Amino acid sequence: DAMVIQNPRYQVTQFGKPVTLSCSQTLNHNVMYWYQQKSSQAPKLLFHYYDKDFNNEADTPDNFQSRRPNTSFCFLDIRSPGLGDAAMYLCATSRVGTGSEKLFFGSGTQLSVL
């Protein structure tokens, strides 16, 4: 089945130790998103790629970076994780340009920072 796959499901890192989360999709969608979701809160958009064009949200900390080497893969890099970065990180995709802005989400990566 076509889907959005996130690895790993659970990631534990140490304070200040760089970590990379990965996302892949088989939907051939042109847009990929990274959302951060803290406990009992709504998902908050960090950035998205429209094809190869990177679009950062104004309030996304510089500590968060992203790479999209090809249509199928997108990575979230946290350069120096702090305790406040512990959260669920959600990858999503959509096919913009068809008149439908439906987002399809992966199962998320739960990040713990020790």
Added chain:
Amino acid sequence: GQQLNQSPQSMFIQEGEDVSMNCTSSSIFNTWLWYKQDPGEGPVLLIALYKAGELTSNGRLTAQFGITRKDSFLNISASIPSDVGIYFCAQGAQKLVFGQGTRLTINP
């Protein structure tokens, strides 16, 4: 920026009861989406609405795009235990903004 106000924040109901939740927006967009999120999982799309006044059903779920284009509601009829979770409304063009969610708890 765009803000979505979703209510209620939480609901505690008995199995078999009907549920209603709503969302209002500070902006007008052409789409309303409703998602459900189970614990430890990503949100799953339930219903998508694309024009004012549209009423769409998905099984026991019904959602409507308000005439003013600034509000939407989601109804769940005859709730069952697997309806438990957090329901989010969402809106936007190219990128979505989410409401704060309605946490649904069902007492058997």
